[in-house]
Amino acid sequence: MRELFHVPDNYFLSHSVGCLPKSARHELDRAFLGPWESGTTWADWMPLIDTFRAGIGELLGVEAASICPQTNVSSGLTKIVYSQPFRPERSVIVLSRQDFPTIGFVMKLAERLGYRLRFIEGDPTDITSWKAAIDAETAFVHITHALSDSSHLLPVSSICALAKAVKATTIVDIAQSLGAVAVPVSAWDPDFVIGTGVKFLCAGPGACFLYARPDQIAASEPLDVGWFSHENPFEMDIGNFRYAADAMRFFGGTPSPAPLSLANAALDVWQSVDMSAVYARIQSQLNLLVSSISTEHLASPTRADARGATFVIKQAVRSGLHTKLLDHGIQYDERKTGLRFSIHGYTSDAEIERLASLIAKHI
Incomplete structure (x- = not known):
């Protein structure tokens, strides 16, 4: 799907505003x-x-x-x-x-x-x-x-x-x-x-x-x-x-x-797309993010059948990670529940791997 949208690098904010279709x-x-x-x-x-x-x-x-x-x-x-x-x-x-x-x-x-x-x-x-x-x-x-x-x-x-x-x-x-x-x-x-x-x-x-x-x-x-x-x-x-x-x-x-x-x-x-395939891809990428962090630090579900498309890390562990996310140009936001990162059909595997690596290293 990425070729169909204008997607900024490291964009994890589709829960706020979805990316602009190229058409x-x-x-x-x-x-x-x-x-x-x-x-x-x-x-x-x-x-x-x-x-x-x-x-x-x-x-x-x-x-x-x-x-x-x-x-x-x-x-x-x-x-x-x-x-x-x-x-x-x-x-x-x-x-x-x-x-x-x-x-x-x-x-x-x-x-x-x-x-x-x-x-x-x-x-x-x-x-x-x-x-x-x-x-x-x-x-x-x-x-x-x-x-x-x-x-x-x-x-x-x-x-x-x-x-x-x-x-x-x-x-x-x-x-x-x-x-x-x-x-x-x-x-x-x-x-x-x-x-x-x-x-x-x-x-x-x-x-x-x-x-x-x-x-x-x-x-x-x-x-x-x-x-x-x-x-x-x-x-x-x-x-x-x-x-x-x-x-x-x-x-x-x-x-x-x-x-x-x-x-x-x-x-x-x-x-024009297979929505079932899009949903499956989103959950597969979320699984990778879940595997990068101890479940005690998560505010979002670990099971695919229990969650939407947003990955939320509890606020209590934000301090060290926050700076690294900014340094790497990761676009995300924060609420009382924690740091929010959303996955979309246009999110690349490379971006997921980069985010997962940052999380694993700095939490």
Whole structure:
């Protein structure tokens, strides 16, 4: 995959921003700037939405009609939460303190409507932690597939089953897993999924999305709407709003074609590669990194079936290694859990070996 992207040397930050596809500049010029220059604008920009929806749908194994573009994950989550009727007897939102902070911010403000937050206690990868939190009072269960600070994978299918048993609505966040590990949406059977293009998908900022299970679409009435949420955006009757029949009811106002044109370039790349081979390569390289360090120093899982694509070393052992990483131009970042290094399909074996050697020598 490396030949398909602009990849800086020693780049281990795909969990933050995925690398630029080499086709992206041409696609931006062809699909966005070209129509703007020629004056064809919306006639040529509108198909970008359908292409994006179809591409995301193919990755998730769902129908394009169940996909709605979003500017970011927070927007998608907000639209989902406020699309559902509030019922006082079912007012608990279950989530994990290991979710990305934006999730907590969005859910906290839902308390204005009467919702109550309930953070699970204990290990979020342990289904018993969720069993203790999900009950008949639960309205929403938010599930992060791959935790951003540790790369642990959560038992999504089992959590969705628990929620379904009490008729709670499930929302699965795949921001840190799509493009890195398999995302079996059909097997999970969630009510909603939210995701981003900015990370492993390499689709860039502004190209996020939500998935709504078909039976949830008709039952959802978003508050944050706009003319593109309408059944016929070009009807232009200010006194007659009707929700779009498909997931576009979650869209809102005027689209931003530029991010979609860039995202479609990335989706073309994903359609051209064997994703199973990409996932296997990532885990093979992670195995090499795991072998370079004592497991007591790891904040991320050692087992391939338990992790995403990020390798996390505990902060307690950072001092000597930190300087060496900077000296060798290793691009990574740090969180409270530790030093984070992500692996992608375009990460070279030489870079993995170099990083593994540094870790082995300086921890």
